[in-house]
Amino acid sequence: MRRLKVFKSLVRDSLDTTTQGSKKYHIWMAFLTFVMLVGMYCYSVQLEFGLSATGMTDRVSWGLYISNFTFLVGVAAAAVMLVMPTYVLKDIDFKQAVLIGEGLAVAALIMCLAFVVADMGGPSVLWHMLPGIGVFNFPASMLTWDVIVLNGYLFLNISIPFYILFRRYQGKVPNPKIYVPGAILSVFWAVAIHLVTAFLYQGLQARPFWNNALLGPRFLASAFAAGPALIILVLAIIRNFTEFRIEDKTIKKIGMIVAVAAQINLIMLVSELFKEFYAPTHHSESAYYLFFGLHGKTALLPWIWTAIPLNVLATVLLTFGKLRNNLKVLYFCCFILFVAIWIEKGFGLIVPGFIPGPYGKIAEYTPTGIEMGVTLGIWALGAFIFTILAKTAIKIETGKLKYRS
Amino acid sequence: MSSNKKWFSLNLSNSKTASTSTCGCGKSSGGCGSHSDHQMSDHDFDTAVDAAIGDERKKDGFDQVFDVQMDRRTAFRKLTASLLIGAGAVSSSCSVVADDEAKEKAQIDWEEQFKGNYKLMNDDEKKATVDRLVRSYQIRKGKTLNMSSKDAEKDVLFGYAFNISKCQGYMDCVSACVEENNQDRNSEMQYIRIHEMKDGKGFNFNEADDNYYHEVPAEGHFYMGTQCFHCDNPPCVDVCPVQATWREDDGLVVIDYDWCVGCRYCMAACPYDGRRFNWSTPKVPEAEINKNQHYLGNRMRKKGVMEKCTFCVQRSRAGKNPACVEACPTGARIFGNLLDPDSTIRWVLENKKVFRLKEDLGTEPKFWYFMD
Numbered sequence: 001m002r003r004l005k006v007f008k009s010l011v012r013d014s015l016d017t018t019t020q021g022s023k024k025y026h027i028w029m030a031f032l033t034f035v036m037l038v039g040m041y042c043y044s045v046q047l048e049f050g051l052s053a054t055g056m057t058d059r060v061s062w063g064l065y066i067s068n069f070t071f072l073v074g075v076a077a078a079a080v081m082l083v084m085p086t087y088v089l090k091d092i093d094f095k096q097a098v099l100i101g102e103g104l105a106v107a108a109l110i111m112c113l114a115f116v117v118a119d120m121g122g123p124s125v126l127w128h129m130l131p132g133i134g135v136f137n138f139p140a141s142m143l144t145w146d147v148i149v150l151n152g153y154l155f156l157n158i159s160i161p162f163y164i165l166f167r168r169y170q171g172k173v174p175n176p177k178i179y180v181p182g183a184i185l186s187v188f189w190a191v192a193i194h195l196v197t198a199f200l201y202q203g204l205q206a207r208p209f210w211n212n213a214l215l216g217p218r219f220l221a222s223a224f225a226a227g228p229a230l231i232i233l234v235l236a237i238i239r240n241f242t243e244f245r246i247e248d249k250t251i252k253k254i255g256m257i258v259a260v261a262a263q264i265n266l267i268m269l270v271s272e273l274f275k276e277f278y279a280p281t282h283h284s285e286s287a288y289y290l291f292f293g294l295h296g297k298t299a300l301l302p303w304i305w306t307a308i309p310l311n312v313l314a315t316v317l318l319t320f321g322k323l324r325n326n327l328k329v330l331y332f333c334c335f336i337l338f339v340a341i342w343i344e345k346g347f348g349l350i351v352p353g354f355i356p357g358p359y360g361k362i363a364e365y366t367p368t369g370i371e372m373g374v375t376l377g378i379w380a381l382g383a384f385i386f387t388i389l390a391k392t393a394i395k396i397e398t399g400k401l402k403y404r405s
Numbered sequence: 406m407s408s409n410k411k412w413f414s415l416n417l418s419n420s421k422t423a424s425t426s427t428c429g430c431g432k433s434s435g436g437c438g439s440h441s442d443h444q445m446s447d448h449d450f451d452t453a454v455d456a457a458i459g460d461e462r463k464k465d466g467f468d469q470v471f472d473v474q475m476d477r478r479t480a481f482r483k484l485t486a487s488l489l490i491g492a493g494a495v496s497s498s499c500s501v502v503a504d505d506e507a508k509e510k511a512q513i514d515w516e517e518q519f520k521g522n523y524k525l526m527n528d529d530e531k532k533a534t535v536d537r538l539v540r541s542y543q544i545r546k547g548k549t550l551n552m553s554s555k556d557a558e559k560d561v562l563f564g565y566a567f568n569i570s571k572c573q574g575y576m577d578c579v580s581a582c583v584e585e586n587n588q589d590r591n592s593e594m595q596y597i598r599i600h601e602m603k604d605g606k607g608f609n610f611n612e613a614d615d616n617y618y619h620e621v622p623a624e625g626h627f628y629m630g631t632q633c634f635h636c637d638n639p640p641c642v643d644v645c646p647v648q649a650t651w652r653e654d655d656g657l658v659v660i661d662y663d664w665c666v667g668c669r670y671c672m673a674a675c676p677y678d679g680r681r682f683n684w685s686t687p688k689v690p691e692a693e694i695n696k697n698q699h700y701l702g703n704r705m706r707k708k709g710v711m712e713k714c715t716f717c718v719q720r721s722r723a724g725k726n727p728a729c730v731e732a733c734p735t736g737a738r739i740f741g742n743l744l745d746p747d748s749t750i751r752w753v754l755e756n757k758k759v760f761r762l763k764e765d766l767g768t769e770p771k772f773w774y775f776m777d
Contacts, residue, residue: 050708051667052592052684061672061682121667121682121709128522128647128666133485135522135648135664143646143670205766206640206676285611358678359600359631360611 006403010169013401014392021391024241032384039377042370043118051121054371059363060354064371065119067346068378071226072108072115073150073197074219074345078227079105079157080190081257087176087183093250099393100238101231102161107386109154114378142200149193156186165396170403194219207353209286218268219345224261226341228254229334234386236331244394248327255330259318262337266315269308286352289362299364300351303343310340482521489516506544513541523661523700524651528556534663535700542705546691552698555722557655563716563771564656564743566753567630570777571737574599574621574628581732585717586703587695589687596681596714597632597729630738631762632729633658633679633714634770641671641680650711656743656771657718659701660711667709676763677770680713716740743771 021029046053056063082101085091117123128134129147138144160182167174198219201210232254239246276287290300314337323329347365356362367375395401492515520534531554539550579597588594600613604625613629622628635658642650642658649664650671672680686708698704699719706712717727721740725731730738741750753759757775764770 050683050685057684058594058672058681061669116668119668121669121711122665124518125664125666128649128664135525137646137648140643141646141670143644143668147646200670201673204640204644204674205768206674353673356611358676359598359613359615361615361678 006166006170009403010166013169014388014395017392017395017401018388029384029387032380032387035380036377036384039374039380042373042377045370046118046374047123051119053368055365055367057363057365059357059361060351060365062119062350062354063365064347064367064375065115067350068375069112069115069119070197070201070350071342071346072112072382073194074223074341075227075230076105076108076112076153076157077190077194077220077223078231080187081224081228081261082231082254083183083190084187085253087180088187091253093247093253096244096246096397097231097235097250097254099161099164099397100234100390102157103386103389103393104227104231104234105157106154106161106389107382109150109157110385111378111382112150113154114381115375118374118378142196142203145196146193146200149189149196153186153189153193156182156189160186161393165393168396168399169401191220194223201349201353206358207286208283209353210349212272214268214272218265218272221261221265221268222341222345225258225265226338226345228258228261229338229341232258232334233331233338234390236327238390238394242394244398251327251330252325255318255324255334258334258337259315259324262311262315262318265341266311269311285356285360289355290348290352294356294362297355297362297364299366300348304348307340307343307348310336311344314340485519485521489519492519510541510544513537513544517541517663520663522648522664524648524664528554531700538700538704548696550696550698550704552700552704553719553722554700557653557657558722559654560742560744561655562743563635563721564741564750564754564773565635565716565771566739566750566757566759566773566775568735568737568739568777569627569629569774571735572599572628572630572733573735573737574601574617574623574626575734576621577732577734578630578729578738581728582714584693585695585720585728586715587687587689587698587705588681588712589683589685589706590690590693591688592684594681594683594687594712596679597630598678600629600631601626602629629774631677631679632772633675634677634762634768634772635714635716636677637769637771638767640674640676640766640768644670644674646670653701655722657701657716657721658713659715659718660713661701662704662706662710662712665710667711669711671711676766676768680711683708683710683712 054063054065079101082094082098086094086098117126120126129136129144131138136144138148160179163179163182164174195216198216201207202212202215205211232251235246235251235254238244273287273291276284280288285294288294289297290304292298293301314333317323317329317333318337324333351365355364392401517534517537521530523531523534526534535552535554539552542548542550576599579595579599582588582597583590583595586596588596598615600610600615601617601621601623602609602613604627606612608629617623635652635656637652637656639652639658642652646668647664647666649666650658650660652658667682669682672682683706687706689705694705695703697719699715699722702715702718717725717729720727726740730740739749739753741748743750743754745751753775754773759773759775761770761773
């Protein structure tokens with residue numbers, strides 16, 4: 001009963017916290033709300049006219065939505081890179097960053113689920129997938145595995161921070177015996193969500209571009225580069241706008257993680273390029289399309305040739321300790337790395353899988369305005385959720401939000 | 406599995422009953438959909454009945470209803486059914502303004518929205534949903550459909566052969582298919598693609614044109630048609646998260662349009678470009694609608710669901726050839742029962758040098774190509 005009362009008070013207090021703030025905060029939230037509303041309008045158009053409102057066709061049947069979904073699963077998985085040192089290896093440096101990382105994972109997962117739903121032809125019959133009342137084709141379909149791991153990870157990432165914050169809110173110390181097992185589980189779970197998402201594509205013998213054993217490991221490497229890169233940027237913003245103290249040491253340590261992951265990612269990229277272009281086969285055509293274009297169809301060239309130099313530049317800069325420890329350079333590197341991986345693992349991965357088609361047909365894909373509107377709306381949704389979570393968490397962590405009995 | 410056949414793997418023996426432990430897909434565990442469990446002796450049947458309702462025989466009154474052992478699936482099925490009827494009754498009886506027809510329409514729509522997966526329905530449920538669909542069309546359009554829910558027949562496994570020497574690229578098969586299967590006219594959806602290839606280049610799909618608009622046969626070209634190959638080991642079936650697509654006992658790979666959630670994972674998994682998606686609401690002029698329909702075949706689809714060639718299940722299960730076979734003016738298309746040793750398709754497979762596309766993927770298509 002007491003817990004319920006505390007919970008009620010926590011909800012009330014966090015509502016107060018999230019609805020009050022500086023002018024900049026209100027402008028930020030109003031902006032996000034506006035983008036979300038635009039996204040909802042675009043989605044209503046898509047609901048009315050069907051997926052023909054998007055640029056997808058029978059030839060390229062997955063596009064911007066699934067690209068963003070794939071990328072964001074990686075961002076969510078990357079929260080583990082902070083969880084592991086903090087809870088398992090007891091590295092104190094990360095303690096302040098980890099709640100932010102988990103909040104980011106929650107926001108990313110909700111965006112993932114939103115992107116999948118936006119991509120569905122029949123969102124009104126999604127209950128067909130619920131085990132029990134529908135038919136859940138487990139374990140044959142990798143998509144059902146993905147549903148399980150994503151929702152499980154979402155649960156872990158909500159419950160662990162919630163437990164910790166709930167204790168702190170009451171002025172108590174969280175009991176490590178309760179949350180550390182959950183944290184250890186989430187470490188394995190994070191690897192699972194990204195590997196399973198890779199298997200979603202890797203398991204299709206119809207698409208040689210995806211059907212390659214390196215896809216899963218490469219997903220992990222790029223995720224552990226892009227995710228912490230985003231966390232660094234977010235921490236930098238939080239440090240700037242709130243009183244939440246984050247040591248330089250913490251950010252620099254995460255920077256090292258980004259550097260190592262980016263290096264591994266680059267090695268794998270080289271390995272992939274070597275395989276595709278040293279002895280090109282029929283199966284290398286998708287890669288040719290992506291990097292050089294096929295038969296005059298070159299829609300992806302500007303994108304991939306933005307991504308590769310950015311990726312290489314960021315990795316090289318991050319490799320040198322002196323440059324990496326300069327925070328301005330670090331932020332710059334994190335930003336360009338994030339953009340590069342978003343391109344590479346987003347439509348740089350999904351779209352070429354369909355081009356050329358099973359019989360060599362080259363039909364290009366360009367997202368429509370509606371599609372981009374929905375995509376931006378979902379990103380705004382993620383930012384909105386993260387802002388709310390982070391604001392409450394920071395208030396509790398700094399001891400400003402406390403239970404008054 | 407017959408090992409003396411060079412096209413391998415499909416069990417072409419005459420009596421299917423003799424080999425119930427295995428099937429064309431090579432699995433004995435079920436899951437491919439071709440395992441039949443109807444061969445039960447009387448004794449087994451009695452034991453099964455005893456196991457299921459043995460207790461009920463001794464009970465009376467409401468104990469019979471409430472004190473029943475059932476597995477989860479039955480429980481859910483019964484719950485859903487009663488929920489459907491109850492909610493439908495409430496929604497139709499509580500509206501005071503609607504007339505009888507509108508009430509019936511609402512009731513049908515409600516029950517259709519919450520019905521189960523066709524694959525798991527028993528015969529009564531199949532008949533019920535077909536009746537609802539026919540009635541719904543009658544109320545809306547004032548016309549009567551003829552919709553079948555005929556199951557696969559025993560000892561039938563459909564196969565298809567395509568004579569590359571004969572095809573001249575007239576595309577009569579394509580238009581016949583569109584008319585027969587009520588495909589969306591707006592997006593000009595077509596299940597069949599005819600690839601125009603250059604002589605002397607072999608089967609070079611990369612340089613082929615599957616969208617030509619000129620007089621055929623064009624000088625120096627030959628033609629090759631593709632459609633859904635109804636694989637015996639279909640990759641599209643495994644990936645579906647809700648089992649909205651499956652392989653029937655007669656080898657047809659079908660879709661329950663009402664169960665599909667539209668994720669298009671099957672489309673990504675198909676190596677043969679065999680699947681199509683309804684990107685918007687399909688439109689067919691009322692006068693052109695083929696009213697001779699099958700639940701798994703050419704009935705009207707809605708937006709946001711997959712569809713594909715079903716070897717014209719409404720025709721093939723009624724003993725007719727698919728529309729493309731009938732329409733072909735050159736006789737390039739051959740269709741029949743692979744388990745019938747006297748069928749033309751068997752003659753082709755046994756006497757011609759046949760091949761299939763992308764055999765290395767292990768999909769075992771039931772669609773062969775050959776030349777004169």
